Amino acid sequence: MLNSLSLASPLHHLPSKKLKPSIDTNNKVQTTPSIVHHFTSPFELKQAIAFLIKTNIPLSLLPLPRIASVCALTPYFPFAQQIFDSVNEQELSVWNSCLRKFAETPCSAADVMFLFQQMRSYNVGVDCFTCSFVLKACVELRDVSCARIVHALIEKLGYQSNLVLVNALIHLYAICGVMGDAVLLFDKMPQRDVVSWNVMITQLAKEGDVDEAFELFGRMKERNLRSWTAMITGLVHCGKAKEAVRLFVEMEETGLKANEVTVVAVLAACADLGALELGRRIHEYSDESGFKRNVHVCNTLIDMYIKSGCLEAAKVLFEELKDRTIVSWSAMIQGLAIHGQADEALELFNEMIRMGVKPNEVTFLGILHACSHMGMIKEGREFFASMSRDYNISPQIEHYGCMVDLLSRAGLLQDAYELITRMPIKPNAVIWGSFLGGCRIRKDVEMAEEAMRHLGVLDPLNDGYYIIMSNIYAEAKRWEDAARVRKLMKDRGVKKTPGLSTITIAQATHEFVAGDDNHPQADKIFKRWDKLLEQMRSKGYVPNTSLVVLDIEENEKERYLYRHSEKLALVFGLMNTKAGETIRIMKNLRVCEDCHAAFKVISEIVKREIVVRDRNRFHCFKDGFCSCKDYW
């Protein structure tokens, strides 16, 4: 190939390098045909060269970068080399600029790799720039074996102390999932810069090793905004939203100003915590800083307002957002779903389709979620069928989870069971857990026992399942079985998660645990409750003591019920906020049935909106009704 190519090349006609000038003595500019500059194939390149030779124009007028890019990925590679040689050009720099161009072009990583291979096989020496472009392509391709080749090359060429290259290598190893190699490299670096540390922090946190990341963060002598942002993002990612917020405040104290990425991270933390006040503050800051048009920021803001119970604020932002992405739509649909506005969620989905936006698997999760929370069985089934049929999205375990939940909640246990046994993915604890919840509604002890058999294997340390099962027995008056489940739980060392509710007033978060008598305002709270209870009774409230599965006196049961954490938080909130103000409560578990009934009545008595975020969704109590329409 090479020989025939050389023979075919017009170059050997050339007395290379001794060429006449292209401008003649009369100062007339000789016009060159556009092919000399705009050839797009090696064939046209040859034609251009032939023309130059015929008209005695020097070859050095040829655009070398163009030659490089036209020949780079073809067998004409050595032909290009000959041209570079004939015009006395450093070929490495030409190939490098070609590599750079590929490296900057999206989806051209494979081209970078191929050109690199060509360079190696035609003995072009490489330098640190070559390495950096190739490393970038390796990142895109997650090509760890090429990473090792470049690594060896870097050592061979003596670039071990080139921070840019070594940092890129560390990043590459980490992103390819070989964190050990990354750590090894990082540890033996004689000196590091802030990028080295930031890369490690980011990747360690991504792997879930947030403690190790934090340890490195603590050891840094010099931190920049990206260091703080990486650490805050990592903490949020690992479910440590409180710590993330703490670190953000600390960062502000150093005088550093958050950028868009920092804002996204801290807003995500607010969303997790339902920290509305901080979220609003960040929103203001973000607007002041001109981040309004950043779609990442907007999407996270929408999510923050949704998860903080301000659906209206989220809607306004969503309406104002002009460049919505699928993430914006999905977040909003999911938001409407957890706020019990299923009709609006479906409407929004239709609007999205009308606008030509393609749903993804997350969008369908939101839609199915909406259906399951509102008992829309027909619609849910149709959407589930539609996702693979019309949009070519195959359902994942989460989608099956939604469907099992939809059917189980609606009491269609047989259908749910059939789906579980026939689904192509092995059902997990969430699936059986949803089913178990349905068994409780249907009071189906046998089916519940079947679910428990699976749960005992899949998630034996989760207290929730034991509690539901023992409640199911208790409601069937099978006290011994109920006690047996409680004992089994105890024997396995599973502790019951205590109910915990929080309410934030004037930037202070107050925590209430079920049965808590030790709160500083406990006496006042109980007194206020007794007063409220009188009014509630006159409105027809009857305590649902059947929910207390302890073998105790009836009035003792009532006492238990009245010490539920959400009730304590609510009364505290009523005592410490102005009349008419909305009260927002967060609970770590699902809201209890009796509390739900009580809150409806209370919302009417005190003429307040009460917004409760439980572990699944929102309940917005107003004028004696709840936004969940008592289906949850």
Add this chain to the structure above:
DNA sequence: ATAGGGTTAG
């Protein structure tokens, strides 16, 4: 020439 961000079941 090297580091970063949004939606996800019970």
